[in-house]
Amino acid sequence: EDQVTQSPEALRLQEGESSSLNCSYTVSGLRGLFWYRQDPGKGPEFLFTLYSAGEEKEKERLKATLTKKESFLHITAPKPEDSATYLCAVQAGGSNSGYALNFGKGTSLLVTP
C-alpha cells in the first residue's frame, strides 16, 4: 500500500532561520511527487511537481528535491508570510489509480518575526 509520511508535524522558525521539511514515501511506480501549501480554511495551492530522483525545483525561498525514497522542501531565510501547512502528495502508476493524489498529513510551519 502506498504511504506518505511527513516530518516534522510542526515546525517553528525565527524569521531568516533556514530549515527543511521531509516527505518519505513508498509507492508502486511513482508518476510524480507534488508539494502544496495550504493556509487555514483554504484549498491547497500548488507549488512543485518532481518526476524523477535527482530532480530539483526552486521558487523564491523554496527548493524541492527528490530521491528514490524521500523529498525535501528547503526553506531559505523564511518570512512570516511563509507560515502555512505544507503538504506532500504522491501520484502512483497503475491503471486503477487514475491520477489520484495520496497525501501526507502535512507539516505546519510557523515563522515568527
Add this chain to the structure above:
Amino acid sequence: DSGVTQTPKHLITATGQRVTLRCSPRSGDLSVYWYQQSLDQGLQFLIQYYNGEERAKGNILERFSAQQFPDLHSELNLSSLELGDSALYFCASSVGSSGGHQETQYFGPGTRLLVL
C-alpha cells in the same frame, strides 16, 4: 485564484439529511477529483471523473455519489449524513489527457460541511 470554483462555501445540516456540493473545473480541464479533509485523516481521495466518466475510486462511502455533467461541472452527493461526515470537501481539476504522463491538480476553495 486556481480557477476552480466550489459552492456553497459553508453548509450546516442535520444528521440523516442529504446535501449536494458543486464544482466547476478550470477552463479546459477535463478531469475532476473530489477529496475530503478532516482533522484526523488529512486529505483523502474520494473519486475522479474524466470527461463525464468515472475514472478512479478511493475511500468513498456508499452513501456518497458523484457525477460529471456534459458541461464538465461535477456534483458530489452526500446522503444519510452522520456527525463524522463533517469535514472540508475539496474539488480539484486537471487537464486530464488519456496519456500516462503526470497531471497537476489545482484545488478549489472547498466546502465546509457541518453535520449537527
